[in-house]
Amino acid sequence: MSRADSPGSEGSAGSPDSANGPGRPDPASAAPVAGEREPDARFTWANERTFLAWSRTALALVVGGLAVAQLLPPFPGVPWARHVIGIPLILLGAVIAVLCYTEWQASQRALRRGEPLPRSLLPRLLAGTIAVIALLAAVLALVSAVTSHP
Amino acid sequence: MSDPGGTDEIEDVDPGLAGARTELAWTRTAISFAAVGVVLLRHHPLVGIPVLALSLLVWELGRLRGNPATRRARHLQLITAGITGIALAALVITLATGW
Numbered sequence: 030m031s032r033a034d035s036p037g038s039e040g041s042a043g044s045p046d047s048a049n050g051p052g053r054p055d056p057a058s059a060a061p062v063a064g065e066r067e068p069d070a071r072f073t074w075a076n077e078r079t080f081l082a083w084s085r086t087a088l089a090l091v092v093g094g095l096a097v098a099q100l101l102p103p104f105p106g107v108p109w110a111r112h113v114i115g116i117p118l119i120l121l122g123a124v125i126a127v128l129c130y131t132e133w134q135a136s137q138r139a140l141r142r143g144e145p146l147p148r149s150l151l152p153r154l155l156a157g158t159i160a161v162i163a164l165l166a167a168v169l170a171l172v173s174a175v176t177s178h179p
Numbered sequence: 180m181s182d183p184g185g186t187d188e189i190e191d192v193d194p195g196l197a198g199a200r201t202e203l204a205w206t207r208t209a210i211s212f213a214a215v216g217v218v219l220l221r222h223h224p225l226v227g228i229p230v231l232a233l234s235l236l237v238w239e240l241g242r243l244r245g246n247p248a249t250r251r252a253r254h255l256q257l258i259t260a261g262i263t264g265i266a267l268a269a270l271v272i273t274l275a276t277g278w
Contacts, residue, residue, distance in 0.1 A: 071197040077251060081204040084258050085211045091266045092215050098273040099222075115273055123266035130259040134252075 065141035076136045083129035083151060087122045094118030106176030110169040114162060121158050125151060205241020208258065209234050215265065226268045233261045 067073075098115030128151055135147045212234035220227030240254045 126262035
């Protein structure tokens with residue numbers, strides 16, 4: 030057996046029973062329950078890094094949306110355009126922050142059960158929403174250009 | 180995992196590298212929170228100060244070792260709550276400014 034197996038076996042040392050009593054696993058701990066087995070710690074760490082990467086993406090979207098709404102000069106003729114671009118970015122950031130946690134939980138569960146990892150919704154959600162917002166920004170810039178230079 | 184041919188990957192020799200990469204990911208996340216906190220501090224100190232405090236907490240959490248699966252869920256929930264809180268504050272700030 031390779032040494033790589035040792036972190037996984039260490040991982041099973043802290044079972045939920047130790048913290049919550051036998052048969053009362055803490056649902057928030059994502060700890061294994063009956064019929065599940067703590068995976069190799071490297072898979073758990075990789076899942077955690079994926080969560081952190083999505084969290085940083087979410088944070089960047091929130092701050093990007095705030096920057097668009099607060100720092101961009103108003104579009105001539107379309108003063109509300111900054112808000113129409115910024116608010117969806119902020120909302121997308123919040124949605125991704127929540128979804129990446131639920132996906133981390135689902136992936137951790139699948140790893141413990143030895144099942145295939147669930148397909149992530151986040152890349153499609155991010156790509157689709159960014160594309161729509163970019164299209165919206167282009168239309169608003171065009172409308173602004175037309176209305177301010179008749 | 181173990182390869183009879185002796186061509187183990189480096190992490191089979193030292194699995195701690197995965198832990199080190201994860202610790203670095205936590206550090207990057209803490210720095211992201213700190214950067215957002217500094218930006219917010221200039222114009223909205225009431226939001227910026229808690230975000231800076233959160234960045235310190237995230238920094239410290241990234242350095243905790245032990246059983247990753249059982250200890251991490253609450254730590255990750257904190258990050259999710261932090262980002263949704265910042266998003267809510269950003270929404271209020273944006274809606275409060277003129278259209």
